[in-house]
Amino acid sequence: MVNQLTNNQARLNGVCLPQQSIDCWNCPVIKDRINVAELIFRRNIAITRRLREYIFKFSDILRRSYGEDYVFKIMDFCGTHEWTIVHFGIRSLVPNNVELVAGPGCPVCVTPSYYIEQTIKLALEGVVVYTYGDVFRLPALKPVNDARSLAEAKALGADVRIVHSIVHAAIDAGKHGKDSVFVGIGFETVAPGYAEAALKNLLPSNLKLMSLVKLTPPAAFYSLDILREKPNDCPVMGVIAPGHVSTIIGGKAWTPIVENYGIPVVVAGFEPNDVLMAIAEILRQLARNDIRVVIEYTRAVKWEGDVKAQSSIRTVFETVDSAWRGIGYIPKSGLALRPMFSKFDAFEYFGIKDLTPEEWRYDLPPGCKCAEVTLGKAKPTDCPLFMKQCTSDHPVGPCMVSMEGACAVWARFGGGGLSMEIAKDLGLVM
């Protein structure tokens, strides 16, 4: 369950950072989230029906101009969007010439095994390791003294503590004073929290940050490029851009997709009607040849994004080339602490050598298609290990661990068409 903490914490972090004494229950943003999200974007089946009418209408127009066999691939770049799509059965609600594809949207899935091995090593050496719940079970490629994950290190006696923000780690580490490390995995959503912690000097001197933050747009461009290389296949024709990430970086960060690939981008929220609205808008733009970036998630995302957060991130971090698990180095796709904040740097303090492009080696277990799944080149069900050797109880690849990983989402909610097959067999759908 802690799996999704980072994720959902991010939902909240999109609008406020966790502080100790906020009155969340009376917070207008949270009230708004409950009311608006529930009544309009989740349970309003009348809106759902209208949106489906639009989707079918525009898909018919597109079918007439592109032909019967042309499949419109729409890619999502956020594990939570994939979660919404599978959890609410959205794939069973769209016409058969629309295909929803999961793209890189899971930071835990793409964190190189090397760093996981280093944290396991620290944990076994007696350093207190703070981590998000989904990182806890993340399997490394090479076991360290028999421990393949932080969870196994904990079972061997290491002190590994699950937290859902760096603030909680700071408070806790301040109490015991032992050498500690916070495993800072995440996308742009977590970066402002880390930056603020450094800027406001909130970290006790015994707690160091291992910044493993990854940036979404470079990965999005990378996977769109990869998918264009394949001939004879329909390229991605529209993008559902991540809502949480965009609260920070803004709608404007996605304009290169419109400019360089000529396809629609809709920044969407996370309720089913948000996603359906994004699909309808993408199809409308394609049908009307009116390609641009549209923010559907207006209740949280602005065109410019969170300018203050962007500035704190720039102050504390520099953009670096970064390794993605199973994929390799993607230029300018990670955040590292700037030298002036090196007193918080776990790499420096614990003397851990950072990975280099020369040293990086393919770091997925044999047979695991996590890299292909992450890039949208394969579906979880295309992987020979999926639901055979690799299950949520015993994950082999990282995409099965985090609830933002496409494999984990499909495993948990019967993605991959099983639910549709059963529903058809029972005569519940045509």
Next chain:
Amino acid sequence: MDMEFDKYIRLAHGSGGVETSAILEKLIFSRVEESLKRVGNGVGIDFPDDAAAIPLPSGDYLIVTIDAYTVNPPFFPGGDIGVLAASGSINDVLMMGGKPLAMLDSVVVEEGFPMDDLSKIIDSFIDILKKEGIALIGGDFKVMPKGQLDKIVITTVGIGLAKKPIVDVPRVGDKIIVSDYVGDHGAVILAYQLGSDVSTELLEKSRLRSDVRPLTKLMLPLIEKYGDYIHAARDPTRGGLSMVLNDWAKASNAIIVVDESAIPVRPEVSFFAGMLGIDPLYLASEGVAVLAVDPQVADEVMAYMHSLGFVNARIIGEVRKSEKYSGYVLMRTVSGGFRILEPPRGDLVPRIC
């Protein structure tokens, strides 16, 4: 594979989900001879159900159940570990179709535990037994050195009598009824455990309470009036509604189709679950019954449950036969799409009861 990963006990092994079933099978059930898994033609560890049933010469069945309660924290909004330990075993007897008669308890407490707290817990425990007219006929009391136990563990044995035990095998066509809002207890404990200051503060302001209570007033009249039509009854504790429905889908070799929008979940529970990233259908209830009822009387049973004060009782789905598939729970989502409701895995919420 299993051997490789399971060299050590993990919290997930005790979560009441898939891992618990697997370890019990491997560690215990597979080592007990078939003939020693039950008494006579009764029910024992040969079948996953709420309690054991031992046939008596009179034709009735003795219903026996045991449960260890380790909830953390021991005091929570809506109850404490004492209420839980009494209600939990009473409900297990009821869900097996029995009338609860007697209880035994075993209290293990940590050195240094405040006497006042222990006294409050025991008061709550005895209070439930008194209200329910259940005899306390034996028990045990031990103290562990400080640090060798986390506060307190209470184990209770519930004993009752049934004319005919309800052995949970739903039939094709049966309607699935839940008696009340699901997930309240789980949400409260979850908010405490994952418990940042923010979530505990939210919890206090939300007025959300654990639903822990005995279900005698619901189940005894129901068994009396509709016993023959109730083909399965379970209280969705650890693993939540999802675990019950998945067990039943497997036991009946069919598909259980449920309508997500019909399942009663409080908005506060939905909110907490959403915030912490868990489906409310995996959260424990401690005062809810799930029933599989003959379709001919389902509406009548629901109306009767309403008249007994369980006004939120609702039909949430039905058991369907599929030619090709069995053992799945298919959920029609609030958006009208379909997904599989998987059984709970991993340590969703440790030490919930």
